[in-house]
Amino acid sequence: MATEKILMPQLGESVTEGTIGRWLVSVGDKVDKYDPIAEVTTDKVNSEVPTSFQGTIKELIAEEGETLQVGEVICLIEVEGASEAPTKEQHPPAQQEVATSQTASLNEDQSMKKRYSPAVLRLAQEHNIDLEHVEGTGKSGRITRKDVQKLIAEGGVTPSEATTAPQASQTAPTVANSETQKITSSGSITAAQGDTEIPITGVRRAIANNMLKSKHEAPHAWTMMEVDVTNLVNYRNALKNEFKAKEGFSLTFLPFFIKATVEALREFPRMNSMWAGDKIIEKKDINISIAVATEEALYVPVIKQADELSIKGIGRSVNDLAQKVRSNKLSAEDMQGGTFTVNNTGSFGSILSQPIINYPQAAILSVESIVKRPVIMEGGMIAARDMVNLCLSLDHRILDGLIAGRFLARVKEKLEKMSAETTSIY
């Protein structure tokens, strides 16, 4: 004895369901093949459903008035003579075995481990991820976009960089330093015996990437002006001891230079702008990035709204930020939002430098060493004057020489006028 199913038949094109109007048989009735067993109504036709088997009605599954999808079981019939059909039950286990063995082999297969999709490559480049160290969860060990996104969400660094500061890749320090340009991902340079290999930290790599990005993307132009700061030097030297005693920190030359720069930036807003691909954005706020060196790296913290500060206020900000860098307390916030960079290369004794622009800013100004030089003054007299070189690198996409030249000349003019009579530090 076997049980057969009678299904809801399809009673016309577009008909996908039918309603049992009336059962013409009851449980236990004997039926011959093709005997009508139920009336079915649809939107289009009403019809009698015949049985496809000879046998005894075992169970009426659908109730009168119930609507069923085409292909659903409406009743069961016990068919005499037929043996239980065993065929179907035996197949699934075999198939399952095949499936599981396939899954097992898939997990071991790493043939797709190094086959990177465009999305994975892009993310790895943007976030500086070494794909060699990433676990792939895709087919045959492939690294998926989600794998990389997950890694970025969890901190964005590969195992080899895991010990470095997590903020490093986002808030990148940058400054003129020719050494950084040599760092590439190329593995073709090998160390000889006796050489020291220094692993690349996250900060180092961030510096390298930002330098590279700035040099690659921004066509750099460079100009320099020399400035006579004799009056300024006299002024500051007259103030410095009293200032230190009163305020508790040293009054250096840098705040004066920053002051002259921010005043000039207000007059030349294009210098305080950014390249944004399809447009140039002139920034409303004047936030000055300054370079602060440690043994390992250079950081570029930001003096926010520097145009609203006095020379003393700028001096305090410079001092505070330098302290934070040295005590390793710099926050990501401290390094964000810079719109123009002033770089104090003079502190190393340099008299000439060619800074790399702090991407995506428009320009960077280097203040070199103040040195005493003989200068031919008006009237032909030679005098010993305090001279300083100001070096400006500019993004030639945003700026041409004209604006940059006028800007620099304005900074020069302001600095040369700075003295006790014209300038208050408060």
Added chain:
Amino acid sequence: MPVRSYIEAVTLALREEMQRDENVFILGEDVGVRGGVFRATAGLFEQFGEARVMDTPLTESAIAGVGIGAAMYGTRPVAEMQFADFILPAVNQIISEAAKTRYRSNNDWTVPLTIRAPYGGGVHGALYHSQSIESIFANQPGLKIVMPSTPYDVKGLLKAAVRSNDPVLFLEHKRAYRLIKGEVPDEDYTLPIGKADVKREGEDITVITYGLAVHFALQAAEKLAEEGISAHILDLRTVYPLDQEAIIEAASKTGKVLLITEDNKEGSIIGEVSAIIAEHCLFDLDAPIRRLAGPDIPAMPYAPPMEKFFMINPEKVENAMRDLAEF
């Protein structure tokens, strides 16, 4: 909100538009007394009379041609092709006249004509009652092709088509007519032609499709969710011109894209969708763009196993989605 079938939404939209605007009228084979072979116009002849629900001879070129002329004259005809397969004699009228009249007359003449046609297989209709014909019309600027998947979309888009001042080919999946039910408000509303719709939000894979396959994808997505696979499903709704912005957004979201059509694979709508993604999303793609489509054979077979082989079904969609998710 009342639940209605796909075909009830068609009838409702037609009735509301005919009540709203007396310039709207229907013409086609058996649309009047018979109420349409699928019953899409049931009751309209009784309500609006023979002047506004007109039975035509078996001449599709004339159904389209009369519709175009009447539309140019200021009415808003809704022409029915009994089956989309029968539209071929009307292609010249639709492509050469309806699609181009506005352009050719420098905006002096417009053709506010809607042509409705049931398409698609899976109903044992075989050769003359199962074809997908959208790609024939899908490079004719001036024409719009709308292929809704849900009763809600049917009502909103059919009303928008009737009100459109340019010709719209409105293709209804005949298997969806009574299979697909959904909430359809009684209120008057339209939906924008040319806008795709996200039918399900997801993170792992993106499925872009239209018509009945949207439901197959939604069913498969439910099952796959239990396995931890999250599918994002975009319903194109208008297949020409395509909603490029929505396609780019959906494809970029997951980087793994499966495109589905019931039509023959080569030269189908999804080939164009694939090109849009390739042009705009290369650096977001995490897998080759996949296509699931009917085979490139001349017609839908009649024999049930062969029809099953040809047709897209939930099982095929589910397998394709899972395979892409695992890539």
